[in-house]
Amino acid sequence: MASDLPVEKQALHVPDLAEMAQALREGLMQTFQTVETEVVDCPDLTEKPWSLAAPGICGDTCLADVGGPPYLIPQPTQEKIGRYDMAEIASLCGVPGGLVFGAGAASSRVRGTNCEMMPNNLTSDPDKKLSYTARVGETGTECVLEEYKTNEFSLLANLSISRGQPGKVIRVTVSNRSGEKNFVTAMRLALAERYGDKSVGVGGVFQIENGSAKMHIMPDFSSTPLHSDKDVEDWLMFYNANAPLTCLSTFVSRDPGLDLRVEHTHCFSHHGEGGHYHYDVTPADVRYTGYFVPAEYICRVDRPTVTHTIGRD
Ligand SMILES: [Zn+2]
Incomplete structure (x- = not known):
């Protein structure tokens, strides 16, 4: 697919999986009372509650950081609304037809409003568009989770792209949080260390x-410009979503100079809740289980030329 989007590609360090599992275990023990990490064969992630668009998350693994918060804040850049396409991004990143999942902004042209996107599409198969969006409902305080059967999105996304194949992955199980970091930050800093x-x-x-987690959902675009993290917080709708939640996550231990969002996680569920993950609010009861793979490289797509650090939490 022809594309005029600029792409910067950079190789990432791919650790030995057993060594990486050990690094994650050691780091996570600073935040959780119970930690298990193990290299396993990826289970069939098309099954509930995972509900991914492909069985695995392996094969030509890469991350894509597309656009960025500067296209949303202080005001949305009109040309970036509906500008991106998951199939186009997969091709640009060298994995045409690949599985694309992660966290981003939905197209307001498709959904009728700005909102959160939980991308989860196998771009080789038109029947495997299993993405969701979470938008703010009529009352202004509730989440409306809806299927999103398109590859189109807007403004920004942090994506994991692969062939969607089975393979070796790291299974991480943690419970009983005793530290302050959220699950993803704890893993990211473990690898940074x-x-x-x-x-x-x-x-x-x-x-x-188990437990519940603080989420946010972007409402429709703000009528006034957002100039600070405080402005962004006042604009976003925050609420607590209940387990079970399926969360699609990407993170990098260190930004190699590409103006990245270093972690980004969006969640969906089969009970109508979802959004952007901040942290669980039930430390004593929380339990997480996940499957993770290192990415071979990162693609920085359509990097904003004017940047700032607002709105990256
Ligand atoms: Zn988000």
């Missing part, structure tokens, strides 16, 4: 099996 200057990128899917 172990691998230092080397950038390790990870894509994966996890379940919040």
